[in-house]
Amino acid sequence: MAIGGENRADCKKQLSESGQLMQSGAMQAHHQKFIRSMFRQSPVIGVLDPDDVDLLFQAANVRSFARRGALGYPGEQSRYLFLVMSGQAELTTGSAEGGEVTIATFGAGSWVNWLAVLDPIETEREFQVIAGSTLITFPSALVRTIMNRNQAAYGPLYLELGKRFRAIMKWMEHTALSRDTQRLANLLVMLVKVGGDGHAPHIARLSQQQLARLSGCTRQTLNIRLGQLAKIGLIKTGYGRVTVPDLQALARFAAAT
Structure with missing residues (x-):
């Protein structure tokens, strides 16, 4: 289900129906503390309406990786904005012959995949996550809707x-x-x-x-x-x-x- 209603009530309803609205106790306290801390440090999140910040917080989900895994593959539409809590995400690209090169890495505290918010097209490169990483995910369509309601956030x-x-x-x-x-x-x-x-x-x-x-x-x-x-x-x-x-x-x- 696409997330991105015109108003906050629509967004909350869609999130709840899709299972992406964080339920009470779904996250541990240290996850919530980390998210709130990164929200305060972000110049983008910092200019959002407080109600939209709360909505974004409710939409957050935790993903932990016991082994190396992929966040998305070339040809797929990017659906999430990621916040690295621990470990590392890597942007990679490869050749038809099987060669692969890492062209960017993102450590703890990094926001990853803002382009999915700005332009929801099929990705041309692959995001990988190293073993032991924990990421916080936010539906990119919801973030886009919130950004459109808070145009000042596009500047930073x-x-x-x-x-x-x-x-x-x-x-x-x-x-x-x-x-x-x-x-x-x-x-x-x-x-x-x-x-x-x-x-x-x-x-x-x-x-x-x-x-x-x-x-x-x-x-x-x-x-x-x-x-x-x-x-x-x-x-x-x-x-x-x-x-x-x-x-x-x-x-x-x-x-x-």
């Missing part, structure tokens, strides 16, 4: 999407013009800006295998370049992640001529 959303787009464009520019280590630095800056929540510590959550494939080099070559960046204090490497202590310093290094 477009601003956030614009920042991600500029980061991707900057990465493309430096990929063509920079030296190898600078290209890696710029890739890390892009990954942090696209998949991060904007707060320190800034983390690019990819394994070395994923990062090497995205960089177009071998793991051995990647290790050398990561070591060069770590030696001058621009990054810290760890299992499945690269931490950037000072994002602006890394960006300056990437842009240096």
Whole structure:
């Protein structure tokens, strides 16, 4: 059932009939506390009418993944906006020959799949979730209806999407013009800006295998370049992640001529 009535009463009725309205006790207290906290931090949710914020809260559902799983496949219509509570979501793309590359990662506190709210078309890429992750889901049609009632919410959303787009464009520019280590630095800056929540510590959550494939080099070559960046204090490497202590310093290094 499509969720998206013209008024709040219609929305609540549709949610109840579809089983998407959160029943009392359906979520544990720490889930509810996390959602309320992320609502307060979100510049998009922050401008919504309080009644609509409450409606969005009631529509939330928890999904936990004991093993790696998919949130959606290419060719399917995106039906949900996701909020990562723990673990990690990954945006991947693949070739007809079976090759796969991770092009963005989203850690705890990240909102994932705003495009499903803006444009409910068939997705061209696949979202994966790593084992042990917990996500909060919101019906994208309901979010779209609420956004349309609260037009001011589109401003901060477009601003956030614009920042991600500029980061991707900057990465493309430096990929063509920079030296190898600078290209890696710029890739890390892009990954942090696209998949991060904007707060320190800034983390690019990819394994070395994923990062090497995205960089177009071998793991051995990647290790050398990561070591060069770590030696001058621009990054810290760890299992499945690269931490950037000072994002602006890394960006300056990437842009240096």
